[in-house]
Amino acid sequence: MCRGKPRGARIFTNIEREDESYDVEEIVLPSGQQVPPRAGRFRVTPPPHLRDFNKELFYVEYDYPELIVRDAALRVLFNLEREEAQYQIYQWEQTVGDKGGIAVEHCGYALNWSSSPGANGYLQQFVPEFSFVDASTWSSLSKEEEDMAYLPCVPAVVLHFTTDVDTMEILQTKTHRFVCAGTREGVVVDISGERVWIHNRGEKPHFEALGVIEFDSWPGFTLDCGAILAYRERERRRLGL
Structure with missing residues (x-):
């Protein structure tokens, strides 16, 4: 039984149907904060409450104080x-x-809820x-x-x-x-x-x-x-x- 598929942050895309490539403009977190649409680590505080994202493009994770964007496509x-x-x-x-x-x-x-000032939220997602x-x-x-x-x-x-x-x-x-x-x-x-x-x-x-x-x-x-x-x-x- 496969349950709880992740959804995370919203990713807005423009899809070029001729070559099926994605022109990703921005990744918008639930707080409204934006991060670059590429794999990498980006400092984000306080911890975001990740919700939905396009898992065909990226997986979005968090390890305080960094947001981690990972490419979903594999060889x-x-x-x-x-x-x-x-x-x-x-x-x-x-x-x-x-x-x-x-x-x-x-x-x-x-994982690991924190209520400390500046880190109110889950420290790992x-x-x-x-x-x-x-x-x-x-x-x-x-x-x-x-x-x-x-x-x-x-x-x-x-x-x-x-x-x-x-x-x-x-x-x-x-x-x-x-x-x-x-x-x-x-x-x-x-x-x-x-x-x-x-x-x-x-x-x-x-x-x-x-x-x-x-x-x-x-x-x-x-x-x-x-x-x-x-x-x-x-x-x-x-x-x-």
Whole structure:
């Protein structure tokens, strides 16, 4: 079950239909503040309350005091990795259902509320690649909160994949923020480097070789990284990449 798709800040665009390119003019935050329409980090205070954005172009995140704009478009190889991960999660959903919780893709989370002067709001607002919210946490949300782009809760598990844009270092930092906020298990998968980085709450983060990952906090789900690599290579040959 895929719920809580992020929406974030508004992005106004002019679409040139002949070449399907986007001429993005500005990213406007809910407060009315504008930031450049390009990937990067921009100082924004106080913390914005991110709502809706065009996820076909950008993902918008916040790590006090910086707003982070990330390109949504990925190269084909990285999309192939996600296709197989999505399939494995779909298979889990068909087998287990949502009894133990809900798996979501590109769902935002608002972490660490601060009421201090100049920083009144959520200090971190991130969008993990995949995440799992356990049943007790999900049931604690109101109907209004369930529909928010950035859920005001902490997921039990976050799962990221490295890309040419999101490096291991960037994703380690993001995963660490989640674990510090209460996430129990965080994983960064580097298919090209054939390694995974695992950060469990209360344990020292470490690297392991690609393999099958079992999650204590995601009942019944295992991530087969070897199958993801095999699928990517098989599709790459088929597509002549």
